[in-house]
Amino acid sequence: MSKLEAVGIITEYNPFHNGHLHQLNVIKEKAPTACIVVVMSGNFLQRGEPACLDKWTRAKEALANGVDLIIELPPQACIQPADRFAFNGVNGLASLGVDYLVFGAEHAEYDFMNYASQVQGLKGEFKKYNQSYAASIQAAITQALGHELAEPNDLLALAYAKANLKLGSPLKLQPIQRIQAGYHELALKAGQQIASASAIRSNYQQGRLAELRTYVPHETYVDLSDNSLVFWDDFWPFLRYKLLTTTPKELANIYGMAEGIEYRLVQKANELAHGSSFDDWLHAVKTKRFTYTRLARLAIAMLLNLQTEDITSYNEAPYFRLLGFTKRGQEYLNAKKKQFTYPLVTKVTQKDAKGPLAVDYRVGKLYQSLTGKEQDLKKAPLRIF
Amino acid sequence: MSKLEAVGIITEYNPFHNGHLHQLNVIKEKAPTACIVVVMSGNFLQRGEPACLDKWTRAKEALANGVDLIIELPPQACIQPADRFAFNGVNGLASLGVDYLVFGAEHAEYDFMNYASQVQGLKGEFKKYNQSYAASIQAAITQALGHELAEPNDLLALAYAKANLKLGSPLKLQPIQRIQAGYHELALKAGQQIASASAIRSNYQQGRLAELRTYVPHETYVDLSDNSLVFWDDFWPFLRYKLLTTTPKELANIYGMAEGIEYRLVQKANELAHGSSFDDWLHAVKTKRFTYTRLARLAIAMLLNLQTEDITSYNEAPYFRLLGFTKRGQEYLNAKKKQFTYPLVTKVTQKDAKGPLAVDYRVGKLYQSLTGKEQDLKKAPLRIF
Known part of the structure; x- marks a missing residue:
């Protein structure tokens, strides 16, 4: 690899843990001089939940542990079904002139680009009214x-490959075998140093902070100790308020609203007992046609007031956001920035309360209303040299 | 007065105190057999604030202290400038066939009906851009x-008189001299048994519950002791959330929005420091053209998502809501209800989540989301016999 070759990763780092560090170390071993470019979700994530730590904190953890350049995928690009999310991430890396896309997979031996060409354009039959769209697509694959x-992770890998194919294969795909922690495993396993991000968050919520020391780098442990992590229930009073006071008709323009589900979302909120949680509501609204993830994403779209036209505007004019860089990241930026395909936004100001960055502005203000930490105004990209 | 004669009052009872009791006693002295009919604001009040106790609790206090029939003025009728509020209240009493309207005034000797005929139709010149509408009307009067x-109270009395004149003078006006407590006085005065409702709430907030025993009937004192009173700051996180996530364009249909003030309301919310209160925001948005009360009412309209068409619909088809009655109140209802001009709603059910009672339903759900006490479903009118 030449010095300016770049290896890209699409991540959430929710929070940054030893599994992520392991991935970076594998990359550094194979390509010691490459610039590691990360496209990371911001304060709200693809699966329909808030990030447990804000994007600046997570970016700092990443830069401290080997990432060279970290870019935010804006909320309109994140709060998306997996295929769209993957496309936006791949598009971001391609826009930045990145050469390789590295990702974990349960089967790193699979030829995902080949698979992608076999399933490209496949649509689920979607005739069975008791089947979700995801299950339908799954059967077709x-x-x-x-x-x-x-x-x-295999499915996400396939989504990356399809996106890459669609974009004319700008990236070379490099799967890495996933080790130790399963994606959904919530238990910490003795004798291991890797746990899933879900397991880390879940154990934090159960008050087992000290036990997490083994599973995360020092910077993350400090952040977990110093911050009150953010979960859905912190935002639930706001969504509940919105559901209680907004008519279904007003919710119809929210991105992802379909099949009249807005009536059910409102009705179930009205019927909840006092003190009910976000999960109580989610269970009450669940149907066979909507997966939990789809409903949670819809909930985030409502919470953020993400409208269909916000998404359309983003898709017509994508942009990405610079969160931070190391010295090597800066060199990469200086050498390549003139060739970037899409804007790389370096700041959001008061003027952006309206206009193309209005969603970033308002999403930052909302997250900030909980944590008290400025998310946008007067924030310059992090420089960790 | 014949047995079925009715004396009406338009109130908030926020909360019911000795001044209100005094007013009822004066009425009972003059008309011992009359039915005392009260039209009361519900859970949100004309001056743009939540009621400190819910409408059922306040209705119970009133019935326990001499009111015979208590009717709720729906939110669309309450969250209104003083003239509209007064009209809706007078309209409610007239609709119920009430004969007299009793109210406190600083100058009970004024002939308000005569004044009303002199100022009817007056409009403020409203040319001076540094003057509020209220100040402008004041000058014209x-x-x-x-x-x-x-x-x-004199001004409110004039508003009642104007409303009565407009409706063809169905009510006879009976001003009562206000005693002891000024409307805006916040201090409790030693040796007196009457304090303003503002003084009572303010002292409660300062933790001086025990001192309030002198100023309120027993029932109210128990309610003040057993409940956590509701104030604007309890709802402020929801309004702030709305201001942070809603575009000014989406707020333009909120009732009372004018002169593009929505841009300022949103901007000032965005600029607030972390942890700012409702009052901080109100002070930040204040301009010479908008009084605090008008802004607070606008804030309630936003909080409740009261749209211009909600008000129009109410004005086209007014209705009132039965909260409770004594035996005398029941006799009055039985004798007169066939002659009532507008519907007297006795229950709100799940079906009313949409339709003409949708605002009542959602406003109840919102208030209830704080207190945990059911406001509408399965609530039958109170019977205190």
């Missing part, structure tokens, strides 16, 4: 490939 | 009457 592809 | 009419 199995049929096309001749075997199941069901594990979460 | 002074000019018409030849003397100032500036004290709050």
Whole structure:
């Protein structure tokens, strides 16, 4: 690899843990001089939940542990079904002239680009009214490939590959075998140093902060100790308020609203007992046609007042946001920035309360209303040299 | 007075105190057999604030202290400038066939109906951009009457008289001299048993519950002891959330929004420091053209998502809501209800989540989301016999 070669990762770092560090170390071993470019979700995540630590804190953890350049995927690009999310992430890396995309997969031996060409354009039959869209697509993929592809990171990998194919294959894909922690595993396993981000958050919520020391780098441990992590229930009073006072008709323009589900979302909020949680509401609204993840994402879209036209505007004019860089990241920026395909926004100011960055502005203000930490105004990209 | 004669009052009872009790006693002395009919604001009040106790609690206090029939003025009728509020209250009493309207005034000797005929149709000149509408109207009234009419209860009395005139004078007006406590006085005065509702709330907030025993009937004292009173700051996180996530364009349909003030309301919310209160925001948005009361009412309209069409619909088809009655109140209802001009709603059910009672339903749900006490569903009118 030449000095200016770049390796890209699409992440959430929610929070940054030893599994992420392991991935960076594998990259550094194979390409010691490459610039590691990360596209990270901001304060709200693809699966429909708030980030447990704000984007600046997570970016700092990443830069302290080997990432060279960290870019935010704006909320309109994150709060999306997996395929759209993957496309936006790949598009971001491609826009920045990145050469390789590294990702964890349960089956790193799979040829995902080949799979992508087999399933490109596939749509679920979507005739069965008791089946979710995800399940329907899943069945179609199995049929096309001749075997199941069901594990979460493998599926995400396929989504990256499809996005890459669609963009004319600007990136070379480099799967890394996932080790130790399963994506959904919530228990910490003795004798291991890697746990899933879900397990880390779940154990934090249960008050087992001290036990997390083994599973996260020092910077993350300090952040977990110094901050009150943010969870859905912190925002739930606001969403509940919105559901109680907004008519279904007013919710119809929210991105992702479909099949009249807005009536059910409002009705179930009205019927909840006093003191009910976000999960109580989610369980009450669940139907066979809507997965929990889809409903949670819809909930985030409502919370953020993300309207269909916000998404359309973003898709027509994508942009990304610079969160921070190391010295190597800065060199990369200086050498390549003139070739970037899309704008790389370096600041959000008071003027952006309206205009193309209005969503970033308002989403930052909302997250900030909980934590008290400025998310946008007067924030310059982090420089960790 | 015949047995079925009714004396009406328009109130807030926020909370019911000795001044209110005094007023009822004066009425009972003069008309011992009359039915005392009260039209009361519900859970949100005309001056743009939540009621400190819910409407059922306040209705119970009133019925326990001499009121015979208590009717709620729906939110669309309450969250209104004083003239509209007064009209809706008078309209409610007239609709119920009430004969007299009793109210406190700083100058009970004034002939308010006569004044009303002198100022009917007056509009403020409203040319001066540094003057509020209220101040402008005030100047016009002074000019018409030849003397100032500036004290709050006198002004409200004039508004009642104007409303009565407009409706063809169905009610006879009976001013009562206000005693002891001024409307805006916040201090409790030793040796007196009457304090303003503002003074009572303010002292409660300062933790002086025990001192309030002198100023309120027993029932109210128990309610003040058993409940956590509700104030604007309890709802402020919801309004702040709304201001942070809603575009000014989406706020333009809120009732009372004018002159593009929505841009300022949103901007000032965005600029507030972390932990700022409702009052901080109100002070930040204040301009010479908008009084505090008008802004607070606008804030309630935003909080409740009261849209211009909600008000129009109410004005086209007014209704009132039965909260409770004594035996005498029940007799009055039985004798007169066939002659009532407008619907007297006795229950709100799940079906009313949409339709003409949708505002009542949602406003109840919102208030209830704080207190945990059911406001509408399964609530039958109180019967205190």
